[in-house]
Amino acid sequence: MSGNPSDKVEIALDVNGRVHHARVEPRKTLVDVIRDDCGQTGTHIGCEHGVCGACTVLLDGEPVRSCLMFAVQAQGCKIRTVEGLQSGNELHPMQQAFMDHHALQCGFCTPGFLMLAVGVLEKRPDISDEEMLDVLSSNLCRCTGYQNIIKAVKAAAHTMKAADD
Numbered sequence: 001m002s003g004n005p006s007d008k009v010e011i012a013l014d015v016n017g018r019v020h021h022a023r024v025e026p027r028k029t030l031v032d033v034i035r036d037d038c039g040q041t042g043t044h045i046g047c048e049h050g051v052c053g054a055c056t057v058l059l060d061g062e063p064v065r066s067c068l069m070f071a072v073q074a075q076g077c078k079i080r081t082v083e084g085l086q087s088g089n090e091l092h093p094m095q096q097a098f099m100d101h102h103a104l105q106c107g108f109c110t111p112g113f114l115m116l117a118v119g120v121l122e123k124r125p126d127i128s129d130e131e132m133l134d135v136l137s138s139n140l141c142r143c144t145g146y147q148n149i150i151k152a153v154k155a156a157a158h159t160m161k162a163a164d165d
């Protein structure tokens with residue numbers, strides 16, 4: 001017989017290159033553990049059912065909605081959150097482009113958009129504008145009207161590609 005589902009288990013999660021140990025219920029979502037147990041509160045919780053994308057993080061480089069996974073499932077994976085984008089005092093090109101192009105207002109959706117766009121561009125630097133639009137349409141923003149987010153992602157795509165060439 002298996003134990004009580006609310007029995008806590010020990011887990012270790014690699015978040016932005018640092019291993020965090022926590023004792024959590026197996027049903028606790030990845031986003032809740034990232035925020036409550038790993039102290040990385042840059043990842044936001046919006047809808048909690050996979051619609052808004054505010055909770056997007058990278059799992060072994062793939063954008064995932066961290067409200068739709070249990071933290072126990074992310075053991076052994078490399079998790080990147082918005083806190084891991086900056087390098088020293090230097091913003092990631094995507095963060096800089098969001099600032100330069102006024103791609104945020106309240107900022108609630110921003111960590112999710114940043115991680116989504118970075119995850120996709122790291123894998124597919126030559127993605128077409130149309131495909132990128134399709135990708136970005138999976139996350140919700142209630143403030144900006146999206147135009148400046150699209151401008152920022154395009155600008156960052158150029159900067160990221162130039163840095164790789």
Ligand code: FES
Nearest residue numbers: 046047048053067
């Ligand atoms: S909080 Fe995860 S998709 Fe909305």
Ligand code: FES
Nearest residue numbers: 105106141142143
């Ligand atoms: S900037 Fe407010 S929800 Fe996107």
